[in-house]
Amino acid sequence: MDIRARDTDRELLLEFSGEMDHHGARNALKEVEIAIDAALPRSLILDFAGVTFMDSSGIALILRSQQRMQLMEGSVVLRNVPEQARRVLDAAGIGRLVSIQ
Template sequence: MEIEATSADRNLLLEMKGELDHHGARNALRELELSIDAALPKKLVLDLAGVTFMDSSGIALILRAQQRMQLLDGSLLVRNVPQQARRVLDAAGIGRLVTIR
């Protein structure tokens, strides 16, 4: 799992590429935490266009991102979700908790 972070004006974009499974999510979660701590964003965008596979570990990462943004009084947007990942998110009802476009 690769994550490319771009930060400007308290907006943080994390572009994720690869498999967001148990192994990938562990490193991705660490990078997510470090990026949020460094940028202290008001808006976090997780771009999943490059995600080739996602399981429940990806759900945990998204919920952790949501939790961190709530602590910062910020917002989270998940965008460009591939079809397979979208099925996982829809099955878990994540769209009720997080904005997905």
């Protein structure tokens, strides 16, 4: 799992690529937490365009990100979610907690 980060005007964009399985999500979560702590964003955008596979580990990453942003009174938006990952998110009801565009 690779992550590219861009931070502009209190908006942090994280672009994911690769498989977001147990191993990939565990490492990605550490990187996400470091990026959030460094940028202190008001808005966190998670771009899933490059995600080739996602299981429930991806849900855990999203929920942890949402919790961190909620503590900072910020928001989380998911963008470009591939069909397979979207089915996983829909089954878990993630759309009730974060915006999916």
